[in-house]
Amino acid sequence: MLSKIFGWWNGATIGTLFTIAKRGRLVGADENGNRYYESRDNISYDGRRRRWVTYNGYAEASKVSADWYGWLHYTFAEPPTVQPLPRRSWEKDHLPNLTGTPLAWRPPGSLANEGKRPAATGDYQAWTPE
Template sequence: MKNFLLQLFTWWNGQTMGTRFFTWRKGKRVGEDQFGNVYYEGPMSTYGLQKRWVIYKGYAEASAIPPGWHGWMHHRTDVPPTKQDYKAHEWQKPHHANLTGTAAAYRPQGSLAEGGQRPRVTGDYDAWTPGN
């Protein structure tokens, strides 16, 4: 019952009822990533490309899509990572959750959230004032 109500009233928890119905009618499961997100493709869109979508496990966060699946979702490749031996490049970083708005968010020295004071200006900057 809880999952039904979440799907009925929220869009950020997995999938909505409309997405569930569309996926059931037109979706073809393509694969799943290591986070449990499931990827689908469907009929052609108005732009002549196949529709592709993801149903997130848990909260919908676009940054949780791994690089290989990101390329497939954005039509950079027609072959999903499940049908090829995809290996991430060394410069591609693993996913880290977006911590903005949480207690673990980055707060630099002098941030209002930290309650600190900004460092004093060292004199290498002259503030503009009108009339000078």
């Protein structure tokens, strides 16, 4: 219960859930479990309905895929549930930013890569003072 009151970084708080229930309308969800809403009544100063996302788990903006990002920022009028973006054969699936997670890419020789450093290739000569 306390995590819902104070834990804004790990899902929606009670205040956000109350606002969603009162003013929001569920538009859809993505494959990551994020849920997307549009306001029912509140028209903003520029005449458009407000749009927002509640994240499934940790709040990280890179979890939003390109099609939902376009809808959230009014690039597309229709949400991906109504009119999905055409997908090319060469496109990869969306991945959030993995920096700082165990799934982050670690180059060979990185100290974070299990402490294993590749052996020197032979063209390296250690510096010695003269």
